[in-house]
Structures are given as structure tokens and as C-alpha cells.
Amino acid sequence: MFNLILFGPPGSGKGTQSERLISKYGLKHLSTGDLLRNEIASSSPLGMAAKSFMDKGQLVPDEVVIEMINSALDNNPQANGFLFDGFPRTTAQAEALDKLLGQKNTEIAIVLALEVTQEELVRRLLNRGITSGRSDDVNEDVIKARIQEYDRKTAAVADHYKKFGKVEYVKGEGNVDDIFELLCREIDKKHAA
Numbered sequence: 001m002f003n004l005i006l007f008g009p010p011g012s013g014k015g016t017q018s019e020r021l022i023s024k025y026g027l028k029h030l031s032t033g034d035l036l037r038n039e040i041a042s043s044s045p046l047g048m049a050a051k052s053f054m055d056k057g058q059l060v061p062d063e064v065v066i067e068m069i070n071s072a073l074d075n076n077p078q079a080n081g082f083l084f085d086g087f088p089r090t091t092a093q094a095e096a097l098d099k100l101l102g103q104k105n106t107e108i109a110i111v112l113a114l115e116v117t118q119e120e121l122v123r124r125l126l127n128r129g130i131t132s133g134r135s136d137d138v139n140e141d142v143i144k145a146r147i148q149e150y151d152r153k154t155a156a157v158a159d160h161y162k163k164f165g166k167v168e169y170v171k172g173e174g175n176v177d178d179i180f181e182l183l184c185r186e187i188d189k190k191h192a193a
């Protein structure tokens with residue numbers, strides 16, 4: 001199994017690059033943002049509870065997303081590996097993930113961290129908000145709140161995995177294809193090792 005975390009602030013290109021990476025490496029894509037939006041779309045109790053946090057740009061409580069990931073891992077026993085996108089987002093989530101993977105005798109192989117300036121993040125998300133229908137993209141204050149949550153709670157996840165020497169930084173600005181090549185280069189180094 002080859003499991004990777006695609007890490008980075010809101011708008012850094014995690015979703016865009018995930019699509020390409022899962023198709024090249026045959027991984028199962030697990031995006032907690034997408035899973036939560038599916039819950040909202042089906043008006044489930046979990047979705048309704050999560051929506052109030054997401055609309056404000058705040059993180060959904062750890063236990064909710066950890067349980068979602070736990071189920072997703074159990075529901076995909078045949079997967080060759082997982083690409084985690086938007087998860088883990090707190091140190092508690094990272095510790096829970098390491099434990100869940102450990103129970104399945106596997107682990108995170110690499111954390112690829114996309115680096116993008118704050119100005120570019122805001123520009124991309126406002127631009128996407130014109131067409132995405134994502135309620136957390138339309139208002140600049142909500143976008144800034146998401147970036148603030150990242151700085152306050154999520155940036156620490158990289159420190160957690162740095163302790164194990166698993167983090168590789170990749171510049172996330174420029175051409176989408178060029179960024180994809182840089183990500184693949186880092187993965188291939190690990191695969192070959």
C-alpha cells in the first residue's frame with residue numbers, strides 16, 4: 001500500500017492535483033471536504049451539522065471527520081493506497097489517522113505540501129466562487145477565515161510528519177502540469193526507495 005497526504009492551504013491546488021495523481025498511481029481519493037459536501041447535498045444530519053461550521057470557514061469537529069475517514073478506510077479494503085486531501089487538518093486528526101493506518105499494518109509514505117502565497121490563494125478562491133456554487137468561496141471574509149484556521153490549526157500537521165521525515169515541499173504556483181511533474185518526482189523517489 002502506498003498512502004500519501006496532499007497537504008496545503010485552502011486553494012493551493014489539492015483537489016486539482018489529486019485528480020491527476022489518483023489516475024497515475026491508482027490510488028483511492030479521500031477528500032473530507034468532498035465527503036462533507038456529499039453529506040450536505042443529501043441533507044443528512046451529519047451534513048447539516050457540518051454546514052454551519054463550513055459556511056463560517058471553520059473546521060468541523062475532529063470526531064466527525066475521523067469517523068468519516070474510519071468508515072471510508074473500512075469501505076475500501078481493496079484499495080492499493082489512499083490519497084488524503086484536506087485531511088488530516090489538526091494534530092489530533094493526524095494522530096488518529098496514524099493509528100487507523102497502523103491497525104491495517106500500513107502508514108503514510110509521504111506528505112506533499114503545496115506552497116502558495118496568501119494573495120494567490122484568495123485570488124483563486126474568489127475566482128472559483130464565481131462558478132463553483134461553494135458557499136465558502138463567495139465571501140472574502142470566509143476565505144480569510146479558512147486561511148486563518150489553516151495557520152492556527154492545520155500548519156502543525158506538517159510539523160507532526162516532519163518528526164518522521166515524511167514532508168516534502170513543492171511550489172504550488174505556476175503551470176498545473178509543471179506542478180504535477182514536481183509532485184510525481186517526489187513520489188517516484190519514495191516508490192523507488
Ligand code: AP5
Nearest residue numbers: 010011012013014015016032033054058059060086124128
Ligand atoms: P476543503 O473542501 O478541503 O477545502 P479547502 O482545503 O479549503 O481547499 P479547497 O478545496 O478550496 O482548495 P484545494 O487546495 O483543493 O484547491 P483546488 O484544487 O480546488 O474543506 C472545506 C471545508 O470543509 C473546511 O473549511 C472545513 O469546514 C471542512 N473540512 C474539510 N475537511 C476537514 C477536516 N479534515 N477537518 C475539519 N473540517 C474539515 O484549487 C482551487 C482553485 O484554484 C480552483 O479554481 C483551481 O482551478 C485553481 N487552481 C488550481 N491549481 C492552480 C494553479 N496551479 N494555477 C492557477 N489556478 C489553480
Ligand code: MG
Nearest residue numbers: 014015033086
Ligand atoms: Mg479541495
